[in-house]
Amino acid sequence: MTRERSEPEVIEAILEKTGIGESYVIAILQAVQEHYHYLPQWVFSYISARLGVGIARLYSVATFYENFSLEPKGKYVLRVCDGTACHVRKSVPILTRLRAELGVSAEVPTTGDLLFTLETVSCLGACGLAPVLTVNDKVYPAMTPEAASRLLAGLKETEL
Amino acid sequence: MKNQDIMTVNGIPVPLEGESNVLAVIRKAGIQLPTFCYHSELSIHGACRMCMFEDEQGRLAAACSAIPEAGMNIRTNTKRLLKYRKTILELILANHCRDCTTCLFSTDCKLQDLANRFQIEDVRFPNTNTVRKQDISSLCITKDQSKCILCGDCVRVCNEVQNVGAIDFAGRGSKMTVSTAFNIPLGESDCVGCGQCSAACPTGALVVRDDRGKLWDAIYNPDVIVTAQIAPAVRVAIGKAFGLGKSESAMGQITAALRRIGFDEVHDTATGADLTVMEEAAEFLARLEKGPHEYPLFTSCCPAWVQFAEKKYPELMEHVSTCKSPMQMFAAVLKDRHGEKPQFHVAVMPCTAKKFEAARPEFKADGGAFVDLVITTQELIHLIKESGIVFAELEPEAVDSQFGQMTGAGVIFGVTGGVTEAVLRRVSAAKSQNALRSIALTGVRGMDGVKEAAIAAEGGELRIAIVSGLGNVSKLIERIRAGEHFDFVEVMACPGGCVCGGGQPSAHFDEKKARGEGLYAADRLMSAKSSDENPLVANLYGGLLKDRSHELLHVSYGTH
Structure with missing residues (x-):
């Protein structure tokens, strides 16, 4: 399901909202990532031609920020916070449990069916709710391995 | 009288004269602060931190990105700074x-x-x-x-x-x-x-x-004869590596060195450039006769520019001259001679992009390339050193007699503005020394990235632009698209032209400028100034090139 087929209309719709210019590159890439869950390679040459910004410069921006991904991501991106507060309140067992249930690892964080991506983040800024995990943009506070497992089962069910 | 603004560097007062950064003031004080990431022609990066200085309060700052202010009292060599630099x-x-x-x-x-x-x-x-x-x-x-x-x-x-x-x-x-x-x-x-x-x-x-290995293979191959052509810009850039110091032409020594390395024939690319002038001038005049064009005629000598145009401005390719570069014109002529043994033709160039040009399919016939190998000035220096030749002691020698005639027009091809000046000499009706000298004063000379000249001609004036540096080319193309008119545009990819080519030994701006002056000095010593005065050119057009000039001297670049 990787989107290597060009879809100019998607990018044009994004450009209409963000504006066209070198200073909008980050906003454009963010919108592209929101749509595809990652940055497909064809997007770079398309944006480069539209903005008059070199592909190498776009690649430079995209690889500078951890948040941009050049690899396809799952429909659900699960982020387990491993900041100091979450870590001391036992975020690692949550991560271990989810990895085991999804069959993913730090090196291969996305499931083969492109449904789930499991990542860690350094801090979500919600330390009072530790340990925290997010699914796409929704925050789940005070998690345990069991609660995380139930959450995952629920997501899997909605996809059946 | 207003007191002059002064900064103190290592206890020595230095007047401020509008320097854009502290580094320039420090250099003016005679101190060569180390830098990796500072180049005066590039934007300030401030990454390497080698050029740090310390002020009276013990604060550190990078000199390349600090603004000079009157009354600053700085040191560049404190114990702390030396320790930091070493770290x-x-x-x-x-x-x-x-x-x-x-x-x-x-x-x-x-x-x-x-x-x-x-x-x-x-x-x-x-x-x-x-x-x-x-x-x-x-x-x-x-x-x-x-x-x-x-x-x-x-x-x-x-x-x-x-x-x-x-x-x-x-x-x-x-x-x-x-x-x-x-x-x-x-x-x-x-x-x-x-x-x-x-x-x-x-x-x-x-x-x-580094393609030296291929050259040695050819030199040691008894079944080929190895021929060379030497580009103009090489002769004014090689001397420094051998302690000759000045940027005057070392063409005679290069010729002698190549013979000692084992080349069978040595020729001067300036001869090929004379052919380019004839063809380019003819193409330009024919184009003018057809009436006004929206776009100017762009020169085609520079392979990096040709590739830049192909990749970035494919729609402009039809306005790029169909003339082959001097290297390729000359190679086509040299390879048209068929002796007992096949030729391995080597071009000695100031240019890295020529290596690509030589490999282009447009410059191959019967499976073989016209130019078999391009070596740059840098590689030539290595070759001479590795051969043990004491370059500074070589007696200068002349190139082979068969193609041993060239003009000053061909020699100045190696510096920005040279191609234009050569073409203007060719199309100028007046050929006296003074008339040709006055062409040099129309604004075609100098190291500026964009030069413009207006030349009086029948039925109005011709507008000419001379650009070097591909960024400047892009800017000029934008101006043309916005409606400005030019008839002829000379493009060289490297700022300053071939004397500043990527294959030349590294040099500061002053030295690059001196190389250009070295070519003009060589031009002054040539008795024939305009390419049509080269008797060899007339001979070629009457002989080998008869009815074949288009086949041998022009090219149609495919779209890539």
Whole structure:
């Protein structure tokens, strides 16, 4: 399901909202990532031609920020916070449990069916709710391995 | 009288005269602060931190990015600064492949030089980059990530000066590299092979592709004769490497050296340039007769420009002259002679992009290339050294007699404005020395990136632009698209023209300028100034080129 087929209309719709210019590159890439869950390679040459910004410069921006991904991501991106507060309140067992249930690892964080991506983040800024995990943009506070497992089962069910 | 603004550097008062940064003031005080990432023609990067100074309060700042102010009292050589510089060097060396003895850049390397200057005797940190990481995909440039110190000079040259944008930083922190988009091989990227990145690189991370091995194979092959042509810009750039100092023409010594290396024939590309002038002038006049064009006629001598146009402005290709470059015209003529043995033709060029041009399918016939090998001035210097030839003691020799005539017009091709001046000499009705001399005063000379001249002609005036540096070309194309009219545009990819080519030994601006002056000096010594005065040219048109000038001297670049 990787989107290597060009879809100019998607990018044009994004450009209409963000504006066209070198200073909008980050906003454009963010919108592209929101749509595809990652940055497909064809997007770079398309944006480069539209903005008059070199592909190498776009690649430079995209690889500078951890948040941009050049690899396809799952429909659900699960982020387990491993900041100091979450870590001391036992975020690692949550991560271990989810990895085991999804069959993913730090090196291969996305499931083969492109449904789930499991990542860690350094801090979500919600330390009072530790340990925290997010699914796409929704925050789940005070998690345990069991609660995380139930959450995952629920997501899997909605996809059946 | 107003007191002059003064800064104090290491206790010595230095007047401020509008310098844009503290580094320039320090250099004016006679102190050569070390830098990796500072180039006066590039934007300020401030990354290497080698040029730090300390003020009276003990504050540190990088001189390249600090604004000079009256009353500043700074020191550049405190104990703390020296310690910091050594630490920076150690940290760079810890992440740098230190195989100096097998590095092409050895003795030209800024890192090596500074490590010596600061007497780095030991690096306390383990080396994390001991294995070469070479990208040999480009015919022009070899990239070695293991020698990169991330100063960004190449990135800024490629983007700011050349507007090519083939490389940029990728990744972040300890994983940062200089990379093409998606880390594709350089040879498959937007790179046009101009080599200005390697000219800016302070280490051996970007070097001219070394093709000496192929040359030696040909020299030792008894079944071929090895012929050479030497481009104008080479002769004014080689002397310094052999202690000759001045940028005057060393054509005689180069010729002598090539014969000693084992070349069977030695020719001067200036002869080929005379043919280019004849063809380009004819094409220009024919085009003018057809009436006004929206776009000017762009010159086609420069292979990096041709590739830049193909990749970035394909719609302009129909306005690029169909003339082959002097190298290719001359090669077509030389290869048209069929002796007992096949020829292996070598072009000695100031240019990395010529290596690409020589390999283009348009310049191959019957499976073989017209130019079998291009070696740059840098490689020629290595060849001479490796042959043990004492260059400074060579008696100058003349090139072979068969094509031994050339004009001053052909010689000045190697500097920005030279092609235009040569064409103007050709089309000028008045051929007296003074008339030709006055062409030099129309604004075609000088090292500026964009020069414009208006030449009186029948039925109005001709507007000419001379651009060097591909970034300047892009700007000029924008002006033309906005409605400005030019009849003729000379383009050279390297700022300053071929004398500043990517294959030349590295040099400061003054030295590059002196190379151009060296070519004009050589021109003054030539009795024939205009290409139509070259008797050999007339002979060729009456003989070998008769009815075949289009076939041998013109090219149609395919769309890529």
